[in-house]
Amino acid sequence: GKTILITGVASGIGACAAELAGQMGADVIGVDVREPSSGFSSFIKGDLSTAVGVEEIVKQLPNRIDALANVAGLSGNTGVTATLAVNFYGLRALSETVASRLREGGAIVNVASIAGYGWRANLERAKTLTAVAGFPDVASLVSEHGLKNEEGYPLSKELLLLWTMRAAHEPLFKARGVRVNAVSPGPVETPILKQFRAVLGDARVDSDITRVGRAGNSADIAPAILFLCSDGARWINGANVPVDGGLEASINADVL
Ligand code: NAI
Numbered sequence: 001g002k003t004i005l006i007t008g009v010a011s012g013i014g015a016c017a018a019e020l021a022g023q024m025g026a027d028v029i030g031v032d033v034r035e036p037s038s039g040f041s042s043f044i045k046g047d048l049s050t051a052v053g054v055e056e057i058v059k060q061l062p063n064r065i066d067a068l069a070n071v072a073g074l075s076g077n078t079g080v081t082a083t084l085a086v087n088f089y090g091l092r093a094l095s096e097t098v099a100s101r102l103r104e105g106g107a108i109v110n111v112a113s114i115a116g117y118g119w120r121a122n123l124e125r126a127k128t129l130t131a132v133a134g135f136p137d138v139a140s141l142v143s144e145h146g147l148k149n150e151e152g153y154p155l156s157k158e159l160l161l162l163w164t165m166r167a168a169h170e171p172l173f174k175a176r177g178v179r180v181n182a183v184s185p186g187p188v189e190t191p192i193l194k195q196f197r198a199v200l201g202d203a204r205v206d207s208d209i210t211r212v213g214r215a216g217n218s219a220d221i222a223p224a225i226l227f228l229c230s231d232g233a234r235w236i237n238g239a240n241v242p243v244d245g246g247l248e249a250s251i252n253a254d255v256l
Pocket residue numbers: 007008009010011012013014031032033034046047048049071072073074086111112113114184185186187188189190191192193
């Protein structure tokens with residue numbers, strides 16, 4: 001069987017992806033800072049918000065992994081430092097550290113968001129913040145760049161989308177035949193959505209949902225993550241796949 005490492009398995013999209021991967025016969029190694037309610041044969045309790053936390057997780061991993069699905073994320077409601085640390089720098093540190101254990105033809109899938117599509121408009125900032133190597137002192141970066149709490153979530157996803165494209169071409173991944181892709185959900189009914197409502201306001205979230213008729217659920221997102229992890233996606237690299245019921249298309253094409 002294949003071994004897939006999935007972060008954020010205690011809730012929402014990560015829990016659903018773990019369940020589906022298990023049903024498909026994969027050996028799932030789940031990671032989360034919280035204990036999952038359903039039983040995992042292989043669960044690592046770990047914190048992606050610090051360099052030490054990432055190291056502790058990696059120590060417990062097997063030497064050979066087929067795919068890494070980076071699903072864990074924060075909404076931004078706990079502040080910009082924690083959000084950038086988990087959603088980008090911790091995710092990247094885990095990916096870079098796991099790279100040597102990923103088999104030839106293996107894959108990394110990053111769960112980004114429609115909230116990250118500003119990467120192109122904010123390219124210079126995204127370039128600067130992704131150029132900082134390793135797991136930096138995120139609090140210092142935040143004060144150095146004057147980043148505000150409300151910027152944390154979209155910024156973290158902008159960095160993630162830019163890094164996904166670049167990582168696909170980095171020797172660390174490319175020379176090993178490891179593909180790196182992203183999935184960008186629209187609004188999905190999970191606990192984080194309530195937090196987005198508090199941050200963005202109901203009107204904003206509801207208008208996105210209205211455009212496409214309903215919110216997504218975790219089972220709408222998980223298959224796309226697992227497909228990009230699979231050998232069937234062998235010629236897809238550095239891509240972002242919107243999984244949003246058509247939301248991004250409707251905004252781009254200005255359909256209403
Ligand atoms: P969720 O809140 O249900 O699950 C997130 C999981 O990440 C939780 O189990 C949490 O404990 C874990 N996590 C948080 N901080 C962690 C840390 N420091 N170390 C390890 N694990 C940590 O949210 P959901 O919806 O399942 O989110 C999954 C991903 O999907 C996130 O990256 C989120 O940004 C993204 N997303 C979600 C959308 C939605 O509307 N639900 C929309 C677009 C993107």
